[in-house]
Amino acid sequence: MAAENLKCKECGAEYPLEALYVCERCFGPLEVAYDHNRLDDLATLRRRIQAGSQDVWRYADFLPLSGPPPGPGNRQIPLAGVPAGWTPLVRAERLGERLGLSDVWVKNDAANPTHSFKDRVVAIASARARELGFDALACASTGNLGNAVAAQAAAIGLPSYVFVPADLEEQKLLGTGVYGTNLVEVRGNYDDVNRLCTELAAERDWAFVNINMRPYYAEGSKTVAFEIAEQLSWSLPDRLVVPIASGSLFTKIARGFEEWLDLGLIEGQLPVMNGAQATGCAPVASAYAAGQDFCQPVKPNTIAKSLAIGNPADGPYALDLARRSGGSIDAVTDDEIRAGIVLLAETTGIFTETAGGVSTAVLAQLAARGDIDRDERVVLVITGDGLKTLDAVRGSYASLHIDATVESFEESIAPAPMAATAAV
Amino acid sequence: MAVAVKIPAALRAATGGASEVSVEGATVSEVLAALFEQFGELRERISDGDGSLRRFVNVYVAGEDIRFLEGLDTPVADGAELTILPAVAGG
Numbered sequence: 001m002a003a004e005n006l007k008c009k010e011c012g013a014e015y016p017l018e019a020l021y022v023c024e025r026c027f028g029p030l031e032v033a034y035d036h037n038r039l040d041d042l043a044t045l046r047r048r049i050q051a052g053s054q055d056v057w058r059y060a061d062f063l064p065l066s067g068p069p070p071g072p073g074n075r076q077i078p079l080a081g082v083p084a085g086w087t088p089l090v091r092a093e094r095l096g097e098r099l100g101l102s103d104v105w106v107k108n109d110a111a112n113p114t115h116s117f118k119d120r121v122v123a124i125a126s127a128r129a130r131e132l133g134f135d136a137l138a139c140a141s142t143g144n145l146g147n148a149v150a151a152q153a154a155a156i157g158l159p160s161y162v163f164v165p166a167d168l169e170e171q172k173l174l175g176t177g178v179y180g181t182n183l184v185e186v187r188g189n190y191d192d193v194n195r196l197c198t199e200l201a202a203e204r205d206w207a208f209v210n211i212n213m214r215p216y217y218a219e220g221s222k223t224v225a226f227e228i229a230e231q232l233s234w235s236l237p238d239r240l241v242v243p244i245a246s247g248s249l250f251t252k253i254a255r256g257f258e259e260w261l262d263l264g265l266i267e268g269q270l271p272v273m274n275g276a277q278a279t280g281c282a283p284v285a286s287a288y289a290a291g292q293d294f295c296q297p298v299k300p301n302t303i304a305k306s307l308a309i310g311n312p313a314d315g316p317y318a319l320d321l322a323r324r325s326g327g328s329i330d331a332v333t334d335d336e337i338r339a340g341i342v343l344l345a346e347t348t349g350i351f352t353e354t355a356g357g358v359s360t361a362v363l364a365q366l367a368a369r370g371d372i373d374r375d376e377r378v379v380l381v382i383t384g385d386g387l388k389t390l391d392a393v394r395g396s397y398a399s400l401h402i403d404a405t406v407e408s409f410e411e412s413i414a415p416a417p418m419a420a421t422a423a424v
Numbered sequence: 425m426a427v428a429v430k431i432p433a434a435l436r437a438a439t440g441g442a443s444e445v446s447v448e449g450a451t452v453s454e455v456l457a458a459l460f461e462q463f464g465e466l467r468e469r470i471s472d473g474d475g476s477l478r479r480f481v482n483v484y485v486a487g488e489d490i491r492f493l494e495g496l497d498t499p500v501a502d503g504a505e506l507t508i509l510p511a512v513a514g515g
Contacts, residue, residue, distance in 0.1 A: 010478075010480070021510070021512065022432075022434045022480075022510040022512075023434075024434050024435070024437060024469070025469060026469065026478060026480075027434070027469060027470055027478050027480045027481050027510050028478075028480050029480060029510075029511075029512075191489070192487070194512060195482070195484060195487070195489075195507075195509060198432075198509045198510065198512055199430070199507070199509065201433075202432060202433035202443075210512070211512050214512060294479055296491065297489055297491050297492065299492070311482070311489065311511065313480070313511040313512050316479065
């Protein structure tokens with residue numbers, strides 16, 4: 001495997017590939033470093049990827065396990081777990097038409113087993129946790145991650161502990177508890193939950209997927225980029241629109257493209273990266289607008305709860321990425337988010353949760369602002385399923401209420417002109 | 425005024441393994457100064473050259489991030505708890 005060590009993103013200090021996430025020298029975050037020079041020639045590598053399983057493990061060469069992917073062929077970790085990734089990339093002509101764009105695509109990560117992109121990161125973190133000998137999974141979650149951790153733990157037979165803010169959508173709580181996890185609802189917001197779990201991670205011998213396993217977890221988001229490139233016949237889109245909570249997905253998608261560009265597996269240049277936040281929790285978009293390279297934390301107040309991280313640890317890297325790729329980070333209101341959900345649903349048949357409403361609304365905003373050329377190839381990243389945030393679309397449509405007779409239906413569906421006139 | 429400072433696992437090598445240290449101070453910067461006095465190695469790890477905190481260091485007084493309070497000037501009551509933690513991306 002090509003993973004070499006963990007490396008501090010701030011000072012470059014190196015550490016072994018263990019359950020470490022913070023640099024002891026400067027407190028910076030650690031990231032997996034690879035030596036891709038040891039990989040096979042490009043044609044062989046490409047063939048191996050194409051012949052691989054239809055999940056994140058087809059990209060095992062770029063993921064941080066020390067052994068082969070989990071599954072029956074792996075003596076150390078024989079249970080494969082929840083299959084994540086290889087989700088559809090669909091052409092969205094009708095959405096494009098509405099926005100005056102000719103080449104819009106949707107990467108539909110709601111199609112993952114627990115209906116969000118979090119299955120990808122949990123697949124990697126939980127496999128590495130098993131390699132390292134952990135016997136329990138845990139996480140601090142805004143909801144989607146909790147679903148993914150609880151499901152994965154059930155599939156691989158480990159106990160799990162999911163910490164969430166107590167005010168989450170009921171669908172996300174139910175969709176976690178059903179897997180038999182230890183669900184802990186914390187009185188506080190996500191940043192409180194994250195602080196608590198960071199303290200607990202030092203006291204408990206658990207694999208907190210997004211804390212002490214975070215360097216491995218974050219690598220899973222690269223597979224979104226790999227799939228998009230492969231699904232576009234080994235080419236790059238011109239632009240991506242991606243939601244930002246902590247900034248990890250946004251920055252790791254770019255890292256995925258850059259790894260393949262460096263190797264020569266794909267050609268071209270890094271796509272323009274547009275980040276999307278909700279105005280009710282927009283620490284990264286605000287810092288972008290103010291020209292700052294750090295984020296001032298905020299207290300979240302938005303319907304986009306899966307993006308409600310007021311203290312985004314990867315914020316500085318997200319800001320840097322938006323600027324160096326020629327992109328931006330924009331924010332949209334709760335009403336625009338609701339309209340975004342409906343716009344995507346009406347034009348693509350994809351029902352997304354509030355985070356997808358945020359990305360769709362930001363895409364619409366960029367198009368209206370004239371930031372996107374009509375012929376640009378744009379990929380909209382949809383990270384989760386609308387069934388997780390049903391309240392967001394309550395009242396967004398009207399239905400007919402009729403008796404079970406043809407007359408009643410005919411009267412309701414197309415009121416007679418005379419009757420309509422009479423009513424006026 | 426005695427303040428309990430909770431030391432994160434990644435910094436315990438600099439405190440001889442101690443997970444909690446008691447120091448004197450009436451504000452966050454006084455508490456940190458007293459802490460650095462006792463464990464010199466901590467200074468270079470969590471503060472940058474000009475005396476402010478490195479950007480991935482989060483400090484909490486009684487559970488609240490000091491960036492929502494008065495930053496390094498935040499008063500710390502006698503018997504209060506100050507927590508130092510690395511910033512970690514969420515999910």
